[in-house]
Amino acid sequence: MKLTVRVWRQKNARREGRFAEYEVQDASPDMSFLEMLDVLNERLIRQGEEPIHFDSDCREGICGMCSCVINGEAHGPESQVTTCQTYMRSFKDGDVITVEPFRAMAFPLIKDLVVDRSALDRIIQAGGFISVTTGSAPEANSIPVSKYHSDLAMDAAACIGCGACVAACKNASANLFVAAKVAHLNLLPQGGPEKDPRVLGMVEAMTSEGFGACSVTGSCEAVCPKGIPTSFISRMNHNFLTAALKLRVHGPRG
Amino acid sequence: MKLNANIPAGPLTQKWTTHKHEIRLVNPANKRKYDIIVVGTGLAGASAAATLGELGYNVKSFCVQDSARRAHSVAAQGGINAAKNYRNDGDNVYRLFYDTLKGGDFRAREANVYRLAEVSVNVIDQATAQGVPFAREYSGYLATRSFGGAQVSRTFYARGQTGQQLLLGAYQALMAQVSAGTVKVFPRSEMLELIVVNGHAKGIVVRDLIGGKISSVMADAVVLATGGYSNVFHLTTSGGASNVTALWRAHRQGALFANPCFTQIHPTCIPVSGDYQSKLTLMSESLRNDGRVWVPKNGGDKRPADQVPDNERDYYLERMYPAYGNLVPRDIASRAAKRVCDEGRGVGPGGRGVFLDFRDAIKRFGEDVVRERYGNLFEMYHEITNENAYKTPMRIYPAVHYAMGGLWVDYNLMSNLPGLFVVGEANFSDHGANRLGASALMQGLSDGYFILPYTIGNYLAQNQVKRPSTDVSEAKRAEQAVTERLNKLLSIPGKRTPADFHKHLGRILWDHCGMARTEAGLQQAKQEIAALREEFWRNVIVPGSHDDLNMALERAGRVADFLEMGELLCLDALERRESCGCHFRTEFQTPEGECLRNDAEYAYVAAWEFGGDGKPAVLHKEPLVYEEAHMAQRSYK
């Protein structure tokens, strides 16, 4: 396949960026999108030019590291796949492909297609965990969990933290990411005791990190590589309201 | 050098308990006076850093990815073993211990493996309490499944994402400690040197990958949890950033490298499709629970799978190993696949593939059940190959997957360099010459949650020297060496890219040091690697600078270390003139083509000391003395 790739190039956060165009002569339909960029990068390096910087690690759709907007869509044209699991068979010979970074105020650009998503880590630090000191756990089967709740918690826990939901949202909201973690932990009996501070803390962190409000367009669900549904957002809103009310009635100590 | 494994005295079943009573503790009020560096945030590193933080130590945690949650542990699919015996099928600590020791072809340290099996049950409790959504039965209790090399069902799993879910558990515990102020995480930071002061590991040199800043970080102890080095083979199931740099730099500073030739080839990966390929994708071993492996009986049979009648199919694993069938350990399944392909019976492009067929499972349980068990793996297979495995069998072929070898550690998980601890896949660990499926996650978390946090206290309590400052000459020299090396890499006016060298190295190793190894082939590989390394330092091209994000430079540094380590791998394979587990020397095989071990001469851990640039490494041997188990000939027939 012959392709034209228009890529966002920006040396670092301090410099201005622009699109650069490259011809790729020898793409194969069985290549992954990132392997196509690898081939292009090999050529650039041989010419003494800096390669196009993009993030990736596992290249099997699970680590959440890859993060490109391809032809305007976070993670590209196929639904429920990451950039690294996008294959060139999804494109046609002669296509012009535009590649951009995940753009959001809370994701400052580092270089080319690489952005800083550490805001997501900070949201987790604000309550996205169950406090159980190593060694204090009870025997695993001492708390049965219904298969329904456990499966639902797993559906939410499948989030890979890539941030595509943010990149796709016109408000750059991280609602789906936060909702998935809140649901994962709040659905399980083990997560019960910290249910309220968790949702309050995480939502507050999301706002202070500069993520916008929910745009209610569902664009997040549409690009989510793991198909996390927006119904988790409704669940989070419900959790949040209950927790906020309790806080008003009973004060911070519940 | 005398290697002392520091195995506690007493009966095997009591060693760990006794040891925990006997080792020294650090007073809780004093813990915050100690700084501990943990390099790596995979299962081993994240669990260790979080637990050390909970105990009150000051922890600094480093990783190369942009978030701790993305360490390559995230990719583990299949499951984690534990001797819970929830199925009442005869499992217990001793059986898990023995299966692991036998699976490793009796080349692991007995006392460590027993402790691992013992601690395994706590790992499941801990993870469940953290909210890891393990698969459950309708009763609400935890589900298990079977994995290779075991006749009991002891593998816990979370859909096809066991690694990601366990890692999230550990990562979330880590984030909780960050918010508690005990741990500071430095993502996108690469350790490029170990700092040794008066013989003790006291710090590391790191490069901030974004701004390029090189700095020393000092501590009272250093923990390496940097994962495996299998990427030395280039095409593997590991993530792109997996590397040997941290281990190799420590090795060059005096840490012994143990059993580097014990590398595992996983039988069920998606075959290579082209020269541009950047990695190989594993199809979880759990698929062998329900998938049946076969090739056509006759070579050159090009009919589509569904047109080959049953009597013309060779379900070779079931035929050769009736007792374990499709669930034989990985080394055996991989070699069998190679053998049938060498006979010309392989399927798919180039004839390097075998079928993994779900037809019978779908017939027996229905497509829904198969989808429920393996849905995401089938999807992943479809994304990569564009084939529907519910309709046509998967094509699979072995690929490099795991490194059993790693830095030598004693029973306390401390290397021969005092103060340097090594956990997870990075140590030479508990898996001998072959790791059983679902045992790496178990080991990483056992090391990090339940073993290291005790044993590191023992070291700290006994070595109350003041932590050196970053001004000591050892730190300055290390920083300078790192900078010089980066400058050197950037200044070579070469023509070949780092990735190209990496690919070339991988080809040499795969051809001569892969599933079958010979004396002549290994000699040749050693020479070719030395020549390639020499070429690298005059013909590599690395654009850009080192004061900016520069992924070509990162890659070049890692490849440079692989080029040194690869040679040691071949040397170790050469010196081990026996076959055991994944190390198959064609000269040493039974009449049936199985491994022929030589316990009289090779029942030892090969621990290599760096001999200096251009000088051969020096071999030290830790004899494997078994107090309880008996080194038997492995049989899965």
Ligand SMILES: Cc1cc2nc3c(=O)[nH]c(=O)nc-3n(C[C@H](O)[C@H](O)[C@H](O)COP(=O)(O)OP(=O)(O)OC[C@H]3O[C@@H](n4cnc5c(N)ncnc54)[C@H](O)[C@@H]3O)c2cc1C
């Ligand atoms: C595809 C796949 C599937 C698997 N499935 C299973 C399974 O089902 N069951 C099972 O038991 N095992 C499985 N394994 C094996 C298991 O996942 C690994 O052995 C284990 O997770 C390794 O954990 P770790 O913590 O030792 O290292 P890793 O998770 O690899 O973490 C390494 C860490 O070190 C950091 N690092 C590395 N070098 C440096 C450096 N120089 N400076 C700073 N940081 C550095 C990395 O950033 C990372 O944080 C699988 C492995 C793969 C590849």
Ligand code: FES
């Ligand atoms: S590189 Fe890991 S999800 Fe894409």
